[in-house]
Amino acid sequence: MESRLSGKLAIITGAGRGIGQAVALRLAREGADIVVADINRETAEETARDVHALGRRAQAQPMNVACVAEIQTMVDRTVADFGRIDILVNAAGIAQTTPFLDLTEQEWDRVLDVNLKGTVFCMQAVARQMIRQVPQEVIAQGRAERSYGKIVNFSSISGRRGRSVQMAYAASKAAIISVTQSAALALSPYNINVNAVCPGVIPTPMWEQIDRDRSRIMGVQPGDAMKAFIEKVPLLRAGSTEDVAGAVAFLCSADADYITGQTLNVDGGFEMN
Secondary structure, eight states: OOOTTTTOEEEEETTTSHHHHHHHHHHHHTTOEEEEEESOHHHHHHHHHHHHHTTSOEEEEEOOTTOHHHHHHHHHHHHHHHSOOOEEEEOOOOOOOBOGGGOOHHHHHHHHIIIIIHHHHHHHHHHHHHHHTSOHHHHHHTOOSSOOEEEEEEOOGGGSSOOTTBHHHHHHHHHHHHHHHHHHHHHGGGTEEEEEEEEOSOOSHHHHHHHHHHHHHHTOOTTHHHHHHHHTOTTSSOOOHHHHHHHHHHHHSGGGTTOOSOEEEESTTSOOO
16 A cells, blocks of 8 residues: 555544544554554554554553543653654544433533544644644744645534434534634644544444444334434445545545545435535
8 A cells, every 4th residue: 555644643542443443554554653542541552553563653542532631641742752743633532322301411511521622622732733843934934835734533424414312422523523624724824734524324333332322212123223324325335444544544645735624524425515
């Protein structure tokens, strides 16, 4: 595979399993060294070992993206150990499936803290470091001719329209689209590209939990909720983690240097906006 990311250092949050893990391995295959940031130490270390087996440097950093202090510690350690940060992929996230009238304050806060707050403050901490890496003459000019960093956030098809039994999750993912645009504007003088992806139905541990919860709420058999979603996909299949990882790799590469503030659906046509 072409080494589009050779010499780059990428932080991937939520890379211990699921789509985040697939992204970590895809970016490693394309030449990047990887910091695996995940709340689960065991799965983070497992992904780091897999990255190392691909011939890339890897480091597992257990941390909670809902804690700003832990985010900063993770960034500081990355810079101390690797010297720079070129890519950030905010893949960490949680889902909550609860009917609107049963939604609690605690559930709302937990989902928004991880999905939205975590994304915003990971962007902020990493962007500050990326800006430090921009030559002073470029900063003085107020514009850059080439990219000095790539940030990719994770929204969802649930962020494209409401969800009666996933209000907090849908709200957090809709907000990701907005903060992606705001960060793209704020970081445009440094040509730090900020984009997002909206995965569709991707069989992962998170989607399996969503299916179990929705099936229970709807009174149907496990698997039926996911099947109902897949039947609405124009390409007539669920996606794979590699489908999403490929889109993320593109947005992290020089091929996407003139793309910023955009949110790309990776969903087989489920949403077309």
